Amino acid sequence: MQQQQQQQEQQQIFGRQTADVFHVGAKIWVPRRSVRRQSSRSDGVLAAASNAIFRNTALRDWVAGVVKRVDVGEVEGVILTVEIAESKQLVRIDTEGCYLQNEEDVADLVDSDFLHEPGVLSTLKVRYQKAEIYTFSGTILIAVNPHKPCPHLYTQQQMNLYHSKTLGEQPPHVYAIAEHAFQSMLIENQRQAILISGESGAGKTESAKMVMQYLAHRAKQDNGFIKNGECGRMHNNGSFQGARPIEEQVLESNPLLEAFGNAKTMRNNNSSRFGKFVEMSFGDYGFVRGASIAVFLLERSRVVSINPPERSYHIFYQLTKGATQHQQQKYRLKPPEQFRYLAQSNSFSLGDRDDVEEFRKTMEAMRIVGLTELEQDSVLRIVAAILHLGDVTFSAEDQDSQTHLANEQAEQAARNCADLLEVDVELLKKGLLSRSIDTPHGRIHKPLNKFGAEESRDAFSKTLYSQLFEWLVGAINRKIQMLGSGERRPHTIGILDIYGFESFESNSFEQLCINLANERLQQQFNHHVLQGEQQQYINEGIKWSYVEFIDNQDCLDLLEGSKSNPRQGIFPLIDEACRLPNVTNSDLAISMRTQLKNMTRFESPKRDQSAFTIDHYAGQVHYTTDQLIEKNRDYIVEEHKSIITSSANELIRKLGFQQIGGNQNAELNKRALQRSNSSRSAQSAFKLTSVGYRFRRQLQDLSDTLSECQPLYIRCIKPNPQSQPGEFVFPFVLGQLHALGVLVAVRIACAGFPTRKTYSTFVKRYYMLARQQTKLKNINQNDFNECKTCTVKILQHMEIEGFQMGKTKLFLRAGQLAILEAARGRLLNISATRIQACCKRHQAVKRYQLVKHYIVVIQCCYRGFKGRQLAQQIRKERAALTIQSCYKGYVARQKYRRIISAVRIQRAFRRYQTNFCLAIISGQQTCDFFFQL
Ligand SMILES: Nc1ncnc2c1ncn2[C@@H]1O[C@H](COP(=O)(O)OP(=O)(O)OP(=O)(O)O)[C@@H](O)[C@H]1O
Ligand SMILES: [Mg+2]
Known part of the structure; x- marks a missing residue:
């Protein structure tokens, strides 16, 4: 029945492929079952390639192939000869179930050429194998669990990449969704909710943590300030909040709650055994003011009973392995193998986690969220006491x-x-x-x-x-809720990480509750993404062909009772069985069989009288009625209460007086109070103490809160049942895509108009795109008609086609907003560049003039300096010349004087000689006398 329904849905969603689209050379997807049929007849190559998973779930699986030949027979119709890519085998098949392959993988499924199942699956697979684990489907983010650390995806630089970017501007990432929520919260002044879903081990908790990390980082980047070396936040009243910034306290609540509420299960080593809705509250400028945490239905039975290879809650192993010598003595601890509760399973360690290190982190988290030494001691006392x-x-x-x-x-x-x-x-x-x-x-x-x-x-x-867990949540809330509690808070982003749909061989009360939560969330998704969306098109008069989807209201009616018959439902019947004395689980099974037999989603197997089956939106689940009544009873036994309240320890005493399952979240508590005031007379005393009733009320409060928020969806996918990195199993993923409503949502997003804006909002944001043509700057933004006309002008100017004008809003197709945003971004960039250029020019001119003035002054000074240097030089040279001339004159005179003296002596001598010669000649002297001389 399920398969037939899925095939019908498949045909409705994607339409049939006609034979004429398959030509020689076309790359196609061939149903694996057709190939296998032939293989078993021929060489069986593919049969060997297929593994156990395919044999069990090979109903919808495909292999890639290339059409080599097309034969059209009168009887057989179109027969294709296809070469299978993985085995190079040639097979002859008809076209039924064959689809054309997409040419390339796209970041947004909406942009795919073909939106059939193998197309979507192969896009996800190709991206997954390239370590691109995120893919958009319109505004829904699909996250495929890599099952291996990918630190490069979550660096500070990655976060910066998404800062102030619109959805679709950057590659798909959980940060893109967080940024979108952050911007929408501030711009549209509306509460946001990020709903994370997927099956156990699909990566919900990890995604939730990344969203919180991004929001904390984003808020800190814009608003953080450093005081005394520590980052802090300013309170409304201007005081500085303690040693730890509020973001850090919010983030540190994660490891703390994980230590007490997560455990190793068959599907996930760190499986959350409770649901969690964290609402972060921001100030007007985006800084974190506080947060509140609401938890749903902790799996209590795990404390006392576990089956191999599962473990109990992490804290038990952390304490027994990681406690110091002093703590070991104080809490009288032994190795985990020696405590009976823990020894029920032979699994005491986690492959990738060290309990000793985790214990250190848990203690650190306790300190960061602000638990006092005494409180920390009391918490560990209780944990150890439970083990004893x-x-x-x-x-x-x-x-x-x-x-x-x-x-x-x-x-x-x-x-x-x-x-x-x-x-x-x-x-x-x-x-x-x-x-x-x-x-x-x-x-x-x-x-x-x-x-x-x-x-x-x-x-x-x-x-x-469970009381300790509730107290811890309350204690964390009291620390982080300090800011903004009790006020109306439009600036909030809620992050919902709730257990995924569960179906085991034997399913009991816990699975009933978990699957109820998933049905409700699915309905919320149906309502918002599928039905609400289409209803809006009708209301706005948009031309639209309705896309069918399976409504799960009948399943919710089966679980909770319909409005017309509130007592005829599984939970009301269990409640009634608890209320009446001496009713057994077999009586309950009989009552279910008789009262619910006509309900469409209910089946009761003949061979097992204590079992019943519910046809959930994600598949059939077989439940047992064993222990349903006991598990639904919700009260503290009087004796246990008096033990707890007699304790000398204040915290332990408090646990005895704490309301069971009293939600420690202010907002949900407020709702619960309002509801109980308004309908107190209508409630029976019992109803307030049934686990199922309380859980349903919590879900109702959550639904009410979510209905006030703008939801964003992250759909987490587990790529293979063994949690192996790199393996992507088509049929396994396909089931999840169906269960999460991704395929229908893709179809609607593709055919529909995911973006809608009122005309005035649109004009206000995009008027600049066509400013010159339409003089839009001067329009009156309060005039509806004027805004509508201008909207058309803008879109025509941007050459955008395929949009529709609704009665009150403009409807844009997927991707069109990104075009407008990109153009707006470019224009703003150009404008900003121009403004910067003018500013810079003005500054540069001023600087130039100043510099020029100073240059002239400097040149003057320099030239004066140089002139003076030259004059000095000339003076020096002249002086040197004078000195030289004086000296040379002196030397010349000296020389002259010496020469003159010699000449004079020579002259005197020569005169004497001449006179003597004359004397000889005249005979006055003899020649002898002359020679004697
Ligand atoms: N983005 C990621 N990068 C690397 N590893 C991841 C990522 N997401 C999930 N994982 C791995 O998958 C494991 C399971 O993820 P997680 O605990 O978030 O699943 P879950 O959907 O919350 O399951 P449950 O419903 O059981 O709580 C993680 O412990 C981690 O090892
Ligand atoms: Mg989890």
């Missing part, structure tokens, strides 16, 4: 005789537990071994048999743990 409580075993001679503690180890465990809880050990034992009953003659104490005592012990452990 599990070791309290009982024995009895026979079914009806007095039950007592089994042996000395059990006595010691009880003493340890009582000491850690700071209660009287006798009171603890009495509380575990007997139950008080109110009779007309007064209260009597009835001893419990062995089974009863064991149940009482486990119930006490579960109560302690």
